[in-house]
Amino acid sequence: MSTSHDATSWFGTGPSHGIQLKNPKYAGRLVVGAYENSTSTKQLAGVYYSDDFGKTWKVSEEDNALVANKIKPTEPSVVELLNGDVYIGARSERPGTEPHRTRALSKDGGATLFNETAPDGTTPLPPHKPVPSLVTPQIQASLLALEKTYQQTAGDTLIAAAPSHPEAGKREQMKIRYSLDGGENWTDAPNGLINADRMQAPEKYPDWAGYSDLAELADGEIGMVYEGGATFSAAHIYFKRFHPADLGIPGQAHGGSRNTQQAPLPGRTTPDNTPQANDAYLTGNTTLEPGRFRQALSLTGPGSYADIPYAPALDPGAADATYSFHFKHRKDDANAPRVLMWGYGQGAATPQVWIRAYPKDNKIVARIEGEKGHAVTATVDAPAAFADDQWHFLSLVREGNAVRLTVDDAHGTTTGTLSGPLSGPLSTGHQGIRLGAKPNDTAQDPLTGSLDDFRIYGKALDTDELGKVRTGAAAAATTTDALRIHLPFQVIDTAEDPGSPTPVAIADDVSGNGADATVLLTPGKKPVTVTPDAEHPAAARMGKYALQVDADHQGLDVPHTPAVDTDDKDFTHTLWFRHSATAATPRSVLLWAYGVGTEQAPQPSLWVRSDPGNNRLVALAETGTSKVEVEVKDTLAGRTAFGDDTWHLLTVARAGGTLRVTVDADHRAEKPGLAGSFTAGRPPPWACASAPGPPATRSSPVSSTTTASTSGP
Template identity: 35%
Template sequence: MPRFRPLLVFLALLATGLVAGPQQTQPAEAAVVQSVLFEKGGAGYGCYRIPAIVRTKLGTLLAFAEARRTWCGDSQEIDLVVRRSEDDGRTWSAQQIVLSGTDADPNAVATRGNPTPIVDLETGRIVLLTTMDPGTTSRPRTPYVQFSDDDGKTFTKAKNIGAQIDDPTWGWYATGPVHGIQLTRGTHKGRLVAGTNYDVDGRAAGQLVYSDDSGETWHKGATDLRTDGMVPQEISVVEKVDGGIYAGARNNSAGTGNDSRAFAVSNDGGETYATSYTTIPGLTTPIVQGSLLRLRATDQGAKYNRILFASPADPERRRYLTIRSSFDEGRTWQSVAEGTRTTSDWSGYSDMTMLDTGEIGLLYEAGPVDARDQIRFARFTENDIGHPDAPTGPTTPDVSGLGNHGILRGGTTVVAGRFGQARDLDGTDDAIQLPFAESLAVGAGDFTAMSWIKYGARTTPQAIFWGYNLNEYSQFWLRAEPADARIRGLITTGGNTAAVATTKAYNDNAWHHVALQRKAGTLSIWVDGVQVASVASPAGSVSPGRPFKMYVGQRLDGAHHFDGSLDEVRIYKRAITAAELNSIRTSNVTTVPNAVLDLPLG
């Protein structure tokens, strides 16, 4: 995963009380601002909880919350309220009650909550799923739906849909609570999908529900009824670029900070799960709801895929609301250290949406004393949480004309080179990181990667180039392996691998020119202008994933540091000819076309 410089954005507390517009918590030019939308004791309610937020087709933000009449408990008199913003969260309307009481009496005691709003971008309708219990007990739990066809200004009377997506044998039922989605890809484009959960006979189930008629009727979809003790709850869904649905859940059976997140995938529009819920190693949170939001998608023109995950990050307590990212469609997630802390306060449930400005809007529970003190709204940009293609540090210029300047890591030193000056790497932490740039993705085509090397102090494996990925994934690398008396190059394309090696290590502390080349189904290695070995090469892309990482002088995970000097590092997006290669080797020619990287390293 890309490792960003940790960025901690501590959002200061605002003045207490409900405010009409946000107050900035940083200097005026700062991108990150927040406001308190709901606060304990406001409007006669003892507590506000369970935030959910969506942006309508017209760009209006709708921020929902449970307004709990006397205290913060889950089952009591609870109304569902909303606030609207027509300027991307800069100012907000007064709160209005969306749902209260029973079907017969809106003033009766009842629990109305678990808001799961979904925006139908085809019709503009806002569909709102909720769950009701009597308020004096926590059973039965019944799902409802209601609509707004005027941009969230008013909502219809709630309709009981228990017969559609509930079952009388189930003991517990809950919608969301977090926004649902409308599918935009594949056979089921336009379908509305949301997460629910229930229990029956001591077992717990994570369920998806869906509607193909703008929320008028609903269907039970994918269900994972567990028998192993896992309790998937509070499911947040996001559409994958392949049209599948990634469902992220709170695992309510986990011990503190241990396997507290789980996920499942549906590839048929939410009708069935292709995989059961599985815990997510490394995504550590307390036992709490978390929210998902797609930020970027390569099939929509972005350079990389990015899904955001918001949740408290302290493994034991609900605090340190942190934004983490996945760049591989939920397979792996950033660690806490790589994420962006939104607040150092206590924090709890959350939801996210994209704003018309391109900012991310975050609605979340927080407080200086208790996570249930307030519900806050924060706005921030991708700059605030870090780009995978924007590493920082001193650079060495790329003269290819494409601006792929290398970032110097660890403290490389300038030494005499084969031509002009070179960089000496200490074998410990020195390396040159290349930026994430589409021009460096050689894909399924031919390429030539080359460098002058001078080494010999150690016999450990030492990477010269390493690009795109590790292990069985698509990648390419060129590495000195003096303990095995060789320099070896390798490419992997979709699990198919080819490796080529010299019969000498060339670790004589003299300058040698080495190159790895793929040409017309052949992978070859060249040393000092001569092809010394070749093998058949598999077809396919060595760089399909986004974003990718590339290094000169180390492996992607920071291992196999080069101990010696490097000079004139280049990559060509074609198989250059033997004559061209030798003109570079003998005269340092810089006019050979199709270079995507040219680092003189002076």
């Protein structure tokens, strides 16, 4: 497609996934769909490709993809066909024309687009041609070549996902279509309507739908992520899992056993900190409370537990594994058994893993059962099964066919023999893992107590590694590389009823941590950005825009995420600011994080204020165990508290026990004595990292390049 390198044109990739070619001539090449809206008479659409695993990229060669009043391809998705061709399926944006899909081919791995010859034998046809059988509005569509469901050869069946309403502006009726001839012709899958109304309560969920992407899962199922909502096609993001056979797509399945587990309904969750993202779904009155390390999951008895849906990462099979967590519970009159953890299955001669406390019998018991009923039972004896309302560390390790159960420093005794995997075939219906109750319909033997720092490792941790997990120092590479799930119980995410969304103004976090900020506004007001011009060349310090802050535009609020939780670790916060001030200007906040207290009831917090009356900036860091205040005086004659209407860089850093505040490079102050955590023992939501914080009284632009914790835990 070449590129114009014109800064005024619109350029985009995908937005669906790229591919890695298998054709021997171009094997290993990475290919990503790309396009450029150059001018009203020129359009480029093709691919980027890389032969060095993404270090450098080249662009396909193309003169012009635009066909006046007929074709304008954008947002291309790519698949590799059986003959090695790259199929480029794109959205066509010509108003008033149908169909809204095009296709093109590359026969050289994406380097060029293929031009077919017209019937006269001499005239080359445009590379992008309409696809009448793939009916969509004007919108992106995702493509996938199936490897585990096919007619004769893996990859001979293509599927496409997109809204299926034929009118250009109606993004409705998300549907799966399939092609058996390399994308020339497409057929609706008989049961291919995939929309939010298929999930629950159809009366609540009309069929609005938007962008999508597809992936083939290990068992041959398809994972689909897509936009949808009740009143807007991109109101929410949904994930759907289905098997091609369930939709009526022809072909033989070659993916092995299918997972019969049903997807959980939306609800409260607590996140898994590993890249696997196996979040736990919470029921009942599960809450957070002060934990062994910061927060913990509080379980209040019947109906309160945490479910982790089955995922391959959680299933060690017959390999070594380690399960660990901290727990506490208290003795009661019932003295009934209490489930701490239960995974994979239940019933006689069924592969499973469970750990229960038996207060009446003064013991903790773990059972690991493999194939054909071969099982090991491990027991640790202790008064009331450690029901003393104190934190205890438990680890259960499988190494080969040996099992080790340890609670604190007490080692269990074992009986029985173990062999085979800890879970049965997928086709028999895998269960995931339940914390705090038995995974049956009545959730028997509920735990009244607390759990913290639940982990599964795909290896048998040794004594040294378990010691690090126990003390919260599990950062050794050999440990973290094998980590399959980690639930620190720091956050509970709620699932709102996906009705009509409320529009809010946000500022994007471009760090990759997703800590986007909400723009704080008086009702009825809109954000005001300032841009450089001839009269105000320094209106923005970084990039094109800066955010204006005044009584109606109060700054930014970053909600709590683990990324902004510095705990007791070192950190650096930076902020560009610009304001005007005299000695009579009231104090105003530049940054505020972690808590807002009073002199009578202080809370851990970190803030920086402009204090023109004393010609300074002042910072305060207060934890539960220390309080440090640092002031930076403005020593430049004729200027008050850096209020000269020019840009200044504020840096606030913690280095060990020292709080350091710097303005630009020539004003700096620091003070020792900082100790403890800003957040430990306090359930969210504490972590509003705000910039500028509580409503500011000044009227001044603040740079939009505010950052939190660029160097943290």
